[in-house]
Amino acid sequence: xxKFVLITASILAMSMSPMxxxxxxxxxxxxxxxxxxxGKLFVSATGHAAQAPDRASVSAGVVTQAPTAGDAMxxxxxxxxxxxxxxxxxxxxxxxxxxxxxxxxxQYDYQNRKAPRITGYEVRNTVSAMSExxxxxxxxxxxxxSAGVNNINGVNFSIKDAKSARSKARMDAIAQARTxxxxxxxxxxxxxxxxxxxxxxxxxxxxxxxxxxxxxAADSMEATPVSAGEQTLSVTVNITYALEE
Numbered sequence: 001x002x003k004f005v006l007i008t009a010s011i012l013a014m015s016m017s018p019m020x021x022x023x024x025x026x027x028x029x030x031x032x033x034x035x036x037x038x039g040k041l042f043v044s045a046t047g048h049a050a051q052a053p054d055r056a057s058v059s060a061g062v063v064t065q066a067p068t069a070g071d072a073m074x075x076x077x078x079x080x081x082x083x084x085x086x087x088x089x090x091x092x093x094x095x096x097x098x099x100x101x102x103x104x105x106x107q108y109d110y111q112n113r114k115a116p117r118i119t120g121y122e123v124r125n126t127v128s129a130m131s132e133x134x135x136x137x138x139x140x141x142x143x144x145x146s147a148g149v150n151n152i153n154g155v156n157f158s159i160k161d162a163k164s165a166r167s168k169a170r171m172d173a174i175a176q177a178r179t180x181x182x183x184x185x186x187x188x189x190x191x192x193x194x195x196x197x198x199x200x201x202x203x204x205x206x207x208x209x210x211x212x213x214x215x216x217a218a219d220s221m222e223a224t225p226v227s228a229g230e231q232t233l234s235v236t237v238n239i240t241y242a243l244e245e
Contacts (some may be wrong), residue, residue: 010017022091034141038123039243043181047172051165053228059100060144060152061126069104069121076123083127086147090140092129101126126153132160134228157228168233170200177239182227185243193242201236 062079066072087097103124108116129217131137144152159165185192 001103004056024103039190041181041184041241041243042176042238042239043184043192044172044201044236044238045176045180046176046234047166047169047176048232048234049165049172050230051159051162052230052233054134055130055132055158055160056134056228057128057130057156058079058137058144058152059126059128059154059156059159060141062123062149063124065107065120065122069106072123073104073122076125076150080127082147083144083149086131087127087140090143091133091136092131096130098128098233099125100128111187124151126151148169149239155230159219160229160234162233165233166235169233170237172236173237174198174239177237181239181241185241187241193244195239196242197240201238220224234237 040182062076064072064076064085066075084097088094101234102126105120105122105124107120107122109119110116129140131140134157141155143153182192
């Protein structure tokens with residue numbers, strides 16, 4: 001009886017072995033096929049778009065020195081009041097004028113290898129003025145210098161609303177990414193499938209670009225020329241595509 005059972009078991013094992021191997025092979029092929037369909041391609045691209053600035057800010061100030069702190073402050077206040085009046089006369093509104101820096105520092109004498117002694121005081125007062133009318137920038141600079149401003153840091157141009165340019169840069173980036181992915185898939189002998197994931201990387205909005213000012217005499221009759229040019233915005237996209245056989 002035991003021999004019959006063993007022989008029967010052996011026959012069953014032999015008869016089932018090919019089917020098991022075929023099933024395993026089919027499973028392996030199916031897994032490989034599935035893995036092929038699950039193949040992914042990651043690409044990254046950066047698009048660009050240019051836009052003219054529509055806003056400008058001027059940073060200017062007054063530096064005064066005097067033997068006493070009080071005298072330095074009073075003289076500085078007098079000149080800064082004149083600067084504020086000049087800005088308003090140039091069409092700049094109160095809300096667009098900001099005091100951005102104010103400092104009072106003693107001046108020291110370090111000569112003769114002795115302990116430093118205070119010889120006077122220096123006051124620095126800086127004002128920032130913003131305008132969305134770029135035609136006012138040149139007259140604003142001239143008005144400031146005429147009012148007694150003796151320190152102009154420069155002009156910064158910026159874009160108030162960059163949505164349109166950013167959208168163009170995004171479309172450019174996506175188109176570049178698609179072309180890159182198609183070329184890579186073709187070179188690899190596979191077909192490009194659907195988009196599995198798309199992410200926008202860090203957007204780059206240009207910082208206000210400074211235009212350094214040349215030395216200007218207060219009695220100069222020539223208007224100061226100002227040119228804003230264009231600024232370039234960038235958008236990076238990261239896209240994952242499916243790959244097909």
